Structure formats: C-alpha cells, structure tokens
Amino acid sequence: MTRSTVTTPPPGAVPPETHPDAPGPGQPLGPHYSRCFGCGPDHPTGLHFEASSPDGLTVTAQFTVGENHQGAPGLAHGGVLAAAMDEALGSSIWLLRKPYVTGRLETDFLRPVPVGTRLFVKAWCTGISGRKAYLEGEARMGAPDGPVAVRAAALFIEVTIDHFVEHGDVSGHEFEVNP
C-alpha cells in the first residue's frame, strides 16, 4: 500500500514483545468491552468480531458484513471497514497488555465488499519506538487467502489508564478488558 512516513517504523524501532498474560496461540481474544462496535457481543449492529492470535503477536479476526454496515446499497461502508481495521490493529497491540489509542489510521480500499461477505482480517505490529507503535493489517474476502479488500497502516500512541478515566465514562459500566 502507499504509506506515509508517519506509519513507518523509524530506524531504531524495536520488535513488539507479547505480554505473558496475553491469550495463547489459537485462544479467543474475547471482547474488551461488551458494547464495543468492533468486538462487543451486546452491540446491536456492531461487527461482532471473532478474534484470536495464532502466535501471540498477530491477530486474526472474522466478521460478516451486514445490512447495518452499508454505504452504497448492498456494499460495505468504507468507514465501517476502516473501523474493522482499527479494531484488529488495536487488538493486536493489546497483546502487549499496554493501553494504546489510534493516532493515525491509513486505509487503502482495493475492492468493493458486498453485504454478506465474510471478511478475514489480520493485523500485526511492525515496531515500537517509545510511546509509538506501528501497525499493519489487511482484510481478505471469503477466506484467509481470499482477495485483499482493504489494507491498513497505523500509528498507535501509548497512553495511561487515566486517558480512559478522564475522557471516557467508566462509571456505571462494567469496563471489561478481555475478561
């Protein structure tokens, strides 16, 4: 994909290291929040991601593009596909068990994705430099080796837990992180 320098690891970036508490190979990652648009089982129109990690560093996830995910009639909305990539990239950096948020997300949309398509998403970290994590991902249509529909690259920034407490609404919610 065409990628900016912002999402390219700089010289000196180090490879990611999986946290020992991250799920083992093939284990489901589980939702990090039950109402998350990407992974939450209680979100009525969300993506309902089913994610796992084959190796503790890569995340593979699947979801089916539904009626609620359309832009043009019968086709997935690009923003929904970007959200799917964001979710997969965020899940892969969470394998390090440090809180990160998306700073920049770049997407290339290569093929239209019809409603009903099962998308196979993959995401991985290409390097860490200080608080910055560099990530890449792709979504393939119909099978893990199907045609690529979307490619993504991102810069995630490490934050403290206070980020979610100060800016979010954690009161009155059971804030789950991979329960």
Ligand SMILES: CCCCCCCCCCCCCCCC(=O)SCCNC(=O)CCNC(=O)[C@H](O)C(C)(C)COP(=O)(O)OP(=O)(O)OC[C@H]1O[C@@H](n2cnc3c(N)ncnc32)[C@H](O)[C@@H]1OP(=O)(O)O
């Ligand atoms: C309780 C535990 C919870 C754990 C949870 C686990 C969840 C596990 C699964 C997650 C799955 C969901 C995945 C969805 C993930 C989202 O979608 S998160 C939601 C979308 N993102 C946001 O809301 C972030 C909003 N932005 C911000 O809060 C702030 O701008 C940031 C990103 C924290 C940065 O602010 P800051 O901490 O003040 O840091 P700042 O000094 O500005 O920047 C640090 C460095 O990053 C660079 N930078 C920052 N932003 C950018 C940018 N956009 N472009 C280029 N460079 C940038 C800066 O230039 C700076 O570089 P250096 O000068 O150090 O070289």
